[in-house]
Amino acid sequence: MGEVLGKVLVVDDDEVIRQLIAVNLNLEGFEVETATDGQDCLDRVLDVMPDVITLDVMMPCLDGWATAEKLRTEEATSHIRVVLITARAQDDDRRRGLGIGVDAYLTKPFDPAELIQVVRDLAADGRR
Template identity: 70%
Template sequence: MAELGRVLVVDDSAVIRQLISVNLELEGFEVFTAVDGLDCLERVLEVDPQVITLDVIMPRLDGLRTAARLRSDPRTAHVKIVIITACAQDTEVQRGFEIGVDAYLTKPFDPAELIRTVRELAGVGNP
């Protein structure tokens, strides 16, 4: 199966990172992981992903502040961002879109919806 693109999965939960990674790898994406926002910012330039999935609540640097930093850096401003979080309050969602997040999925997420969203943002058609 041809590689569909690179995805950087950022979540402080090893279980969630693994769940997202397996779903995307089975679909043909090359997946890299980071444990929090600072780890994401350290890895993003070396990984050069098309899409980043971000949890909101993480130690050291949360997902929305990470998204804001990614958007403010010309080297990463183009990367598509999917927030995957249990924090689905309207104010959080609105803040995410104001920062420039491309999509918002709530935990527990539907794996098919995750794959559809990442494929769309990566510019890959459905099989």
């Protein structure tokens, strides 16, 4: 087993997608934790302290927009790299995500190789 590339918190209410992302990142050498929705993410983020969070937008309880905003406004989590993953591909959605300060935006269905590359780049950038 090689060097761990970083820690990722995968947040998605869809178990199949959550596991797909987690397995792909784990195989690539990331340490992966999962959360089932935005509130679960916020409840766990300080314990996990990930380098990167992959965050679904459309979730019950607390959606990805509100979760990303909360992560950005809290000093303890404002540095964590955030990748929004969503089926919503409109320009307005991208602008909203960038306005919040997310680091990357991927649309479903996504290419696992692209996701891995985005997370790898963000994790490496965050560790410099």
